Amino acid sequence: MKTIGMIKSVVVRSKALAFAGVMSTLMFCAVAAHSARVAGNPPSAAAGPPAATGTEVNIDNFAFNPAVITVKAGTQVIWINKDDIPHTVDSSEGKFKSAALDTDEKFEFKFSEPGEYPFFCRMHPKMTGKVIVQP
Amino acid sequence: MPNKKQDFIDQKLQDINNDGVDRRGFLKCMAWAGTGLVWTLSGGIPISRAFGRSPEKNAVKGADFSFVQISDSHIGFNKPANPDVTATLQTAISRINALPHSPDFIIHTGDLSQLSKPSEFDTLDQTLKSANPKQIYFVPGEHDMLTDNGEQYLQRYGKGTKGAGWYSFDQKGVHFVGLVNVVNLKAGGLGSLGHDQLEWLEDDLKGRSASTPIVLFAHIPLWTIYPDWGWGTDDSEQALSYVKRFGSVTVLNGHIHQVMQKVEGKLSFHTAMSTAFPQPAPGTAPSAGPMKVPPEQLQKVLGITDVNYMVSGKSLAVIDSPLDGSSASASGKSGD
Numbered sequence: 496m497k498t499i500g501m502i503k504s505v506v507v508r509s510k511a512l513a514f515a516g517v518m519s520t521l522m523f524c525a526v527a528a529h530s531a532r533v534a535g536n537p538p539s540a541a542a543g544p545p546a547a548t549g550t551e552v553n554i555d556n557f558a559f560n561p562a563v564i565t566v567k568a569g570t571q572v573i574w575i576n577k578d579d580i581p582h583t584v585d586s587s588e589g590k591f592k593s594a595a596l597d598t599d600e601k602f603e604f605k606f607s608e609p610g611e612y613p614f615f616c617r618m619h620p621k622m623t624g625k626v627i628v629q630p
Numbered sequence: 631m632p633n634k635k636q637d638f639i640d641q642k643l644q645d646i647n648n649d650g651v652d653r654r655g656f657l658k659c660m661a662w663a664g665t666g667l668v669w670t671l672s673g674g675i676p677i678s679r680a681f682g683r684s685p686e687k688n689a690v691k692g693a694d695f696s697f698v699q700i701s702d703s704h705i706g707f708n709k710p711a712n713p714d715v716t717a718t719l720q721t722a723i724s725r726i727n728a729l730p731h732s733p734d735f736i737i738h739t740g741d742l743s744q745l746s747k748p749s750e751f752d753t754l755d756q757t758l759k760s761a762n763p764k765q766i767y768f769v770p771g772e773h774d775m776l777t778d779n780g781e782q783y784l785q786r787y788g789k790g791t792k793g794a795g796w797y798s799f800d801q802k803g804v805h806f807v808g809l810v811n812v813v814n815l816k817a818g819g820l821g822s823l824g825h826d827q828l829e830w831l832e833d834d835l836k837g838r839s840a841s842t843p844i845v846l847f848a849h850i851p852l853w854t855i856y857p858d859w860g861w862g863t864d865d866s867e868q869a870l871s872y873v874k875r876f877g878s879v880t881v882l883n884g885h886i887h888q889v890m891q892k893v894e895g896k897l898s899f900h901t902a903m904s905t906a907f908p909q910p911a912p913g914t915a916p917s918a919g920p921m922k923v924p925p926e927q928l929q930k931v932l933g934i935t936d937v938n939y940m941v942s943g944k945s946l947a948v949i950d951s952p953l954d955g956s957s958a959s960a961s962g963k964s965g966d
Contacts, residue, residue, distance in 0.1 A: 556916045556917040556919070557859070557917035557918060557919060558917065578919065579709045579710075579711070579919060579920055580919050580920065581744065581745055581773070581776070583776075585817075587817045594776070594777075595745055595746070595776040595777075597745060598709070613817060614817075615817035615818065617772075617815055618772040618773070618776070618812075618815075619772070619860055620815040620816060620817055620818060620819045620820070620860065621818065621819075621820070621857075621858070621859070621860040623817050623818050
């Protein structure tokens, strides 16, 4: 988990909360943000900027987060479905295809070759993302 | 209890007095709960009629036959929005069985299951056994085609169908077409019918008299309701061009778990409530998906759709009924 310093803006799924002055990570963790859609769906522990160069992609609210992830060749990327609806991870070019992932289920794929790998959810094709693999 | 329901409706009408909307004119304000909306087409001209009585009385006089549309049963779903979707499906079946006129058949517009699991389809079939109408027509939703190109679904419900499960049949002079728009979807796209199915549809409709009433049914809406959430079909325009010449066309869809209706000349579109869980109105939440409501509200936002056909008028009346037996809930907004 990255340490986040001064946070200027945060994406929160619930109603907009007005914060004046310095915001600390502690405050964010304590905020009982609740989903506008489904009650009892806890938010991620630290709603900070997306991990752009990590190896995990979260699936939630019909979106891949981060939508674009950059990794080194040989890296295994893990998609985790945090949504309350199943989704899939399908390469737009047929290079990989997950089973339907229910809540908390994962899909992993190791990217050996550099290149760009667009993917989408074949159930909800408006959900798209991309893995950029660097040498 | 007609009096009680009539009081309820009168009270609701008074609540919106500030709109200056009277009993006859309340159709203009479709944003309140408590009324069923009956659309009929007569000679190509849509006539909407306020329908405020209990669902038990909603058999349209002179109807020659009727059928019921149910949708989005999502057997296997068990999250807070509805921990027991089998129970609410059972309630829907009880409402069907309580209709004064026994429907000829049932149409299920897809998302039978949550994950295309055999156990989920088994539970669905078991539950549907208690429905009085024994003939049930299905089209798959995206949740039903998740394994082996839809093998589980097609094995059970695909007899006599073509491709990914499309087919047509006739009943008392009405031509019904079940379409599949949930497979081979393209990244970034909406629902899709595909070239093969469109070719088949054009051929299927060829030579039929323009006075034949047509009913198309498919899972994802065949009109563009809200593209951001995938609520539309990329190539539906082509399909609709094939039915343009007919005098009465009714399109029945599911997928969005709420009632939306639109009339465009001789073409009327209708989406059904789910029997499992509601979804938010377009743009009112971060995304589509299960929407939790207070437990006592759940049975108001789930429902069945009763469709009555009048041979003489060659028209279909579509009546939505929530599971709790009250009149249909709001959200009958027209899309674009």
